[in-house]
Amino acid sequence: MGNQKLYKGSLQTIILKLLESDAKMYGYEITQKVKELTKGVLHITEGALYPALHKLEADGLLDVEVAKVGNRLRKYYKLTENGTTETANRLEEMQEFLKTMQQLVNHKFGLE
Amino acid sequence: MELTKEQIQYIDHRLENEGIKYWDIRIEMLDHVVSVVEKKLKPENSEYEFKEMILASFIDLGWKENFNGGGFDTVLALKLKLHNKKLNRNYRQYCKETFLRSNFIIGVIALAVLVYCFQEHKLALKTLFFIIIGSYIACMFRFALKYKVMNSARLIPLVVFTTGPLSVFNVIIFAPKVFFDYEVGISVLSFTMIIVSSFSAIGISYLNQEFKKAHKIYNQLIY
Numbered sequence: 001m002g003n004q005k006l007y008k009g010s011l012q013t014i015i016l017k018l019l020e021s022d023a024k025m026y027g028y029e030i031t032q033k034v035k036e037l038t039k040g041v042l043h044i045t046e047g048a049l050y051p052a053l054h055k056l057e058a059d060g061l062l063d064v065e066v067a068k069v070g071n072r073l074r075k076y077y078k079l080t081e082n083g084t085t086e087t088a089n090r091l092e093e094m095q096e097f098l099k100t101m102q103q104l105v106n107h108k109f110g111l112e
Numbered sequence: 113m114e115l116t117k118e119q120i121q122y123i124d125h126r127l128e129n130e131g132i133k134y135w136d137i138r139i140e141m142l143d144h145v146v147s148v149v150e151k152k153l154k155p156e157n158s159e160y161e162f163k164e165m166i167l168a169s170f171i172d173l174g175w176k177e178n179f180n181g182g183g184f185d186t187v188l189a190l191k192l193k194l195h196n197k198k199l200n201r202n203y204r205q206y207c208k209e210t211f212l213r214s215n216f217i218i219g220v221i222a223l224a225v226l227v228y229c230f231q232e233h234k235l236a237l238k239t240l241f242f243i244i245i246g247s248y249i250a251c252m253f254r255f256a257l258k259y260k261v262m263n264s265a266r267l268i269p270l271v272v273f274t275t276g277p278l279s280v281f282n283v284i285i286f287a288p289k290v291f292f293d294y295e296v297g298i299s300v301l302s303f304t305m306i307i308v309s310s311f312s313a314i315g316i317s318y319l320n321q322e323f324k325k326a327h328k329i330y331n332q333l334i335y
Contacts, residue, residue, distance in 0.1 A: 026143065027143070027144055028144050028147040028148065046144060047172065047174045050140070050173070050187075051190055051191075051194070054190075054191060054194040055194055057198060058195070058198040058201075060198075060201065066139065066329050066332075068332050069143070071116075071117050071120050072120055072139075072142055072146055073139045073143065073329065073332055074143045075140045075143065
């Protein structure tokens, strides 16, 4: 079981990345996809997912589409033009962050 | 196991009873709960187990126990806050676009010319004023008739954009009279009327645009 707190700050980037790969996704699908990709290590709670989705929508990075599925309606999220640009920026930032963390974690401290 | 219409309606009513009064907010929560329950539910499960699954899913979505039993108060407050942020941004954008539209510019100029021409004729000015107010009331009445569609987190805040300018007009008329015993002149009133009418028109037009979109979705809601 991974440390969920470490992933918390990256939730929006994770959502943007998933939506970049798939054209449109709905909330439950996102939670399941993350579970599948991380082989159950990362579990996105609904209490965290929906506020993050709505925040991205309010910031104009996501657009919403409603479609009828069976006996109910489903809200699909997709990236806006700004969202696509922002995803690239955030992924770049994430790579930089991971690189820095790796340097820190792998650094051998000596008595020099 | 796929849920029946009745089971979906039951979940929808429970969400409504737990405080999610806006149908457009319920859509997503309902879909989530139904997806979770459909994955877990088996034909041999009892009704009690079905209800337990719903409650577990509600808790995951942020349902919390309170003095009244429980509800989604915090979740709803956050959703509304984010909704309003998006609405305000879109409204500002809509205003900018409208100000540049030729028919809007022509309309405002025509109104200004009429008001200027009628300045010396109080009766004509009053008639013009009543026509504007009458049109405004007729528009708002039309929305009020569709109260079920209007019970939406996306539409309710927009009513402020339509009623706001009129409230400003009232303040301009009555505040000087109440506080300073001073009556505002006809030229100031006429100028305010043009501004207020323009902003009310933008507000109603924006509400109408969003209402059409919401109505289209609402029509699909009927199970």
